[in-house]
Amino acid sequence: MSLARRIIPCLDTDGERTVKGVHFESLRYAGDPAALASRYNAEGADELVVLDIAASRDRRPTFLETIRRVASEIAIPLTAGGGIRSLEDARAVIDAGADKVTVNTAAVEHPDLISALSAAFGAQAVVLAIDAAWHQSGWQVRTRGGRTATSLDAVAWARQAVALGAGEILLTSIDRDGTQSGFDIPLTCAVSRAVSVPVIASGGAKVPEHFAAVFREGCADAALAASVFHDGSQSINALKQFLALQGVPVRPVC
Amino acid sequence: MKLVLLDYGAGNVKSIEHAFARLGASTLRTNCARDLASAEAILLPGVGHFSALMGALDRCQLRQPLLEAIARGVPFLGICLGLQAICAGSDEAADIPGLGLFTARAERLPATAKLPHMGWNQVSVCKPSRLLCGLPENSFFYFAHSYALLAAQEAIVATSFHAARFAAVLEHENIFAVQFHPEKSAEAGSRVLKNFLAHAAAPASPPL
Numbered sequence: 001m002s003l004a005r006r007i008i009p010c011l012d013t014d015g016e017r018t019v020k021g022v023h024f025e026s027l028r029y030a031g032d033p034a035a036l037a038s039r040y041n042a043e044g045a046d047e048l049v050v051l052d053i054a055a056s057r058d059r060r061p062t063f064l065e066t067i068r069r070v071a072s073e074i075a076i077p078l079t080a081g082g083g084i085r086s087l088e089d090a091r092a093v094i095d096a097g098a099d100k101v102t103v104n105t106a107a108v109e110h111p112d113l114i115s116a117l118s119a120a121f122g123a124q125a126v127v128l129a130i131d132a133a134w135h136q137s138g139w140q141v142r143t144r145g146g147r148t149a150t151s152l153d154a155v156a157w158a159r160q161a162v163a164l165g166a167g168e169i170l171l172t173s174i175d176r177d178g179t180q181s182g183f184d185i186p187l188t189c190a191v192s193r194a195v196s197v198p199v200i201a202s203g204g205a206k207v208p209e210h211f212a213a214v215f216r217e218g219c220a221d222a223a224l225a226a227s228v229f230h231d232g233s234q235s236i237n238a239l240k241q242f243l244a245l246q247g248v249p250v251r252p253v254c
Numbered sequence: 255m256k257l258v259l260l261d262y263g264a265g266n267v268k269s270i271e272h273a274f275a276r277l278g279a280s281t282l283r284t285n286c287a288r289d290l291a292s293a294e295a296i297l298l299p300g301v302g303h304f305s306a307l308m309g310a311l312d313r314c315q316l317r318q319p320l321l322e323a324i325a326r327g328v329p330f331l332g333i334c335l336g337l338q339a340i341c342a343g344s345d346e347a348a349d350i351p352g353l354g355l356f357t358a359r360a361e362r363l364p365a366t367a368k369l370p371h372m373g374w375n376q377v378s379v380c381k382p383s384r385l386l387c388g389l390p391e392n393s394f395f396y397f398a399h400s401y402a403l404l405a406a407q408e409a410i411v412a413t414s415f416h417a418a419r420f421a422a423v424l425e426h427e428n429i430f431a432v433q434f435h436p437e438k439s440a441e442a443g444s445r446v447l448k449n450f451l452a453h454a455a456a457p458a459s460p461p462l
Contacts, residue, residue, distance in 0.1 A: 003367075003416060004374040004394060041440070046374055046396075072272055077396060077438045097268045099301075099398075099438065122302030124370045124398040167370050196365065198372050221368060251374040251394040 004251040005215045005243070006046035006222035007236055008200060009229045011036055013066055013082075015052050015059035020178075020227045030230040034069040040229065041074040043236040044253030048078050049170070049224060051102070053145060055083025064096045071097025079127055079170075087116050094121060102170055104129040105143040108150055108157070111164055118165025123197075128166040130154055132187055133174040139187050146174045154187065155194045162195045169199045170224065176204030180228070183210055188218035200224050208234070208242040215248045255455060258293040259283045260320075262310030270299055270333070273437035277448055285310075287319040293328055295454035296320070299437075300335025301398070304360070305347035307335050321353060329428045329454040334399055337424060337431035346401050355429060356409055358421070360401040367417035369400045375414050377422045377434070383411040384453055385423055385430055385446050393442045395422070395434035402433055 011018045011033045018030040030036070037048055050070055052063040060083070067080050080093045081102030090101045101121070107113050107128055117126045131146045132139040132154035139154035158169050171191050173184035183201045192199040198221035201214045205225035214220045228234040237253045244250050257274065259281040261267045267283060274281050281297065282289060290296065298320075300307045311317050324330050330340075338344050343352045344360035352359075363371055376392040386393070395414075402420035403410070412423035414433070424431040430450060436443035 002375070003371065006373050071268060075273060075276070075438065075440050075444060077398070077435075078269075094266055095268070097266065097272070099266045099269065119303070122306075123400070124301060124372060168372060196368060197370065198368050221373065 002249050003221075004046070004249050005220070006200075007044075007211070007239060007250070008047045008049055008222050008224040009036070009040045009045050009236070010049040010051065010202070010224045010226045011070070012051050012053045012226060013063065014054045015056075015062040016066060018230065019053065020230060030227070033066050034073050036230065037070040038073040040236065041076055044240060044251070045076060045236050046251055047076055047222070048074060049102070050078065050080045050098075052082030060092075064092055067093060067096040067098055081127070081129060086113070087120055090117050090121070094125070100125045100127050100168070102127040102129040104131065107161065108141060108143050108152065111160065114161055114164040114166050118167070123165050123167030126166050127168045127170050127200075128158070128161040129170040129172065130158060130191070131172045131174050134187075139190070142174055146177075155190050158191045158195050162197050166197065168197050169195060171199055171201055173203035177202070178227075179204055180206035182206065183214035183218060183220070183223065185213060185218040188214055188220050192219035192221070198222060208239050211239060212243055212246045212248060215243070216246075255279070255451075256289075256292060256294045257281045257297065257454070258289050258295070259297045259299070260316065261285055262307070262314055262316070266301070267299055270297060270437045273444065273447055274451075276444065277451060279451055285314040285316065287315055290316065290319040290323045293323055295329045295331070295450075296323060297331050297333065298336035298339060299333045300339060302335065303346060304335065304338060304344040304401070305350050307339050308347070308350045308352065311339070317353065324355065324429060327428050329450070330430060331450050332431035333437070334433060334435055337421070337433050338401060338403070340429065340431055341403065344401055356407055356424065356426075358403045358405050358407040361404050362401055363404075363420065364417040370398055371400065371402075371416040372398050374439075375416060375434075377412045377414050379412045381411040383423055384425055385432065385449050386412055387449050389442055389445055395432075395436070395439040395442055397434045399433060
């Protein structure tokens with residue numbers, strides 16, 4: 001008996017519609033978030049992440065409505081984020097039906113935000129999203145959807161965030177995101193070994209072998225993907241059956 | 255049935271409303287002691303810090319009315335931190351007493367595994383359970399916590415394991431509590447809530 005490795009579909013939205021970028025750019029549309037959420041819930045997804053990648057102030061009410069619609073469709077945990085800059089932003093997302101919030105850019109700019117969220121909602125509700133890219137001799141943290149380089153090292157930042165109260169790390173490899181060439185195993189492994197909290201690997205998933213590798217060699221606690229699930233090329237049920245045969249503990253689909 | 259959902263301003267109570275709505279049951283979201291006096295079943299959800307939950311119950315003056323309702327035999331279901339709240343206390347906030355329905359205390363899970371214990375884990379039944387009735391042995395449920403009951407306790411009917419064995423389900427007369435989140439645990443969780451509703455709707459049996 002052990003904790004199952006989680007499979008987490010991610011819905012990147014422009015507030016209202018599901019979109020998917022390649023290397024954080026060139027968006028294309030992939031359907032209604034509530035309809036996709038309902039499908040993933042039925043297919044055996046262990047959790048769902050909904051991000052507002054536009055994260056503009058005037059579209060925030062639309063995103064909150066999207067969270068409400070998604071939350072009413074599913075009976076699995078829901079994480080939401082994108083553009084969360086304050087305790088009030090986070091509370092609005094949780095009141096709309098999210099169980100956890102992700103913070104990214106605002107946490108880099110104001111690390112105290114992590115402590116404030118953790119104190120208000122508990123560490124289990126605070127997911128630090130890190131977008132990282134290989135740079136010279138290590139993984140550099142990027143913000144603003146991957147566009148802005150920072151001086152932070154991804155492994156050190158993960159450690160600091162956990163000390164501040166983050167209960168989980170959502171780790172996206174910018175080098176792999178959208179490439180469908182597999183998860184970044186060395187990055188995932190380095191962060192997962194450095195922190196005491198679960199790590200969700202993201203970026204680069206295409207085939208079931210990629211998921212098996214990130215669980216076995218990358219020490220990931222969960223794996224997140226978007227396009228391979230959205231376009232129907234990979235069913236969650238078949239993926240879990242594959243992983244179970246490979247000896248990866250997963251929650252079987254009923 | 256007047257199904258009272260105690261909402262003291264923390265966490266996602268909406269998901270519990272959704273879960274019961276799917277079963278055709280409506281919940282009354284409240285932090286008012288008056289509603290406990292007429293409650294036919296009570297839900298105490300909880301996430302976050304033990305002190306925040308107990309502090310909120312005290313601020314809303316719910317501690318005594320809740321204990322009285324439970325003593326009257328009103329079916330009660332504590333969820334996650336709501337399980338720890340009905341025990342003696344928690345090492346997360348050692349100086350704050352719990353509701354004291356059970357003598358056990360919540361302790362931090364061993365740091366040999368990743369914490370919070372977050373995700374789907376299996377629950378194994380050790381005594382006949384009304385909440386888990388109809389579910390296969392070792393069903394998966396969604397957990398999100400760092401503290402748990404590690405010591406033996408008469409009321410424990412099912413356990414799970416994450417670095418240590420801990421209480422997953424408590425049942426004693428009209429008192430029910432689960433460390434996992436049934437409202438987030440897909441079909442298995444829905445069955446647990448349905449079983450609770452069935453118990454709550456059944457004609458009350460006299461106190462033992």
